[in-house]
Amino acid sequence: MSKQTKVKLLKEGARLIRMNGYAATGLSAILKAADVPKGSFYYYFKSKEDFGLELVDYLGAQINGAFEGYLCKEYSGTTINRLKEFFSFFEEEFTTEEFPFGCPIGNLTQELAAIGEKFRHKLQPVFDEMYKCVAYSLQKAEEDGEIILPFPAEEMARFIINSWQGALVALKVSNNSKPFKVFNEHVFGLLLKKIDNQ
């Protein structure tokens, strides 16, 4: 049994679940896609739920890693531009797909009513980390005199990330980049604009 087998299961599972949802993806489809026999699956995971919970860790580490690496490490240029670039990077990822599959973490969250509390406890810290990284950026931008924040950085970060999740929902129904256009316009053109007379 190799570590690669486990990663292959998580990778293929992530791909299928992102497309079809957690509840609608059977274990047999994941095993087939990963070309792994059932016995090997049970060597790594106790059940589909156990697999799903590890999948949240796996996806959460990827997504939070991107947020931290991009927003919380050293970089050149202004913080607001960095944040803008970061969302543009994801925007490109999502709009070059033939069909928009959305955010793997947002998709799983949408299923929470069915999949339950154990998943919620795994997903919440992934959101919290996204909020934290964006709040850190906003704080830094204010300290550097780039913007004046009308609300506490932590609350603005929540609103921005939640609105981003909403843009990804709207993207699925519009299948064009309009939801990103209005997101950028409002977030970077209004919420994070240097506001005079305050």
Added chain:
Amino acid sequence: MSKQTKVKLLKEGARLIRMNGYAATGLSAILKAADVPKGSFYYYFKSKEDFGLELVDYLGAQINGAFEGYLCKEYSGTTINRLKEFFSFFEEEFTTEEFPFGCPIGNLTQELAAIGEKFRHKLQPVFDEMYKCVAYSLQKAEEDGEIILPFPAEEMARFIINSWQGALVALKVSNNSKPFKVFNEHVFGLLLKKIDNQ
């Protein structure tokens, strides 16, 4: 065969699908919940997909009816307060549930990658109607001198509705009203605030 049987199927289907998702809800569960035999189902619907597509019409009519009735008919008081009340009404609906099940239309949209184009063509007009009603309110509020819109009403309406959908995703993971708090704060305290010096 009665019209009531069809409505009962749609009602029970809507309830189960809102909780568990479209793909994960089997026909047999819907028949059982509605206490309707399989034969009667096929009298009204050709297939599960046919049922799902009619369900979007059914839910879309309810949701768009609420938007139109609340925002596009005569009322007393200011338009911005009316809009605020409207979101508060839904906020209360969503936060008094034991577990937040989210927006039935937003949930189905999240599943679009799996359920496909036919559903997208049914869901898109439901979103368009939500955008239209909010844009109408914003336009009216500007005409009445309540606010100055920094962007075209139609684009602001899109951003507001998409952000609302995002707040509903975040609600599932937080299971508290914080996503609504930041939504209200940013939308009514900043985007739709009377802006001087513009």
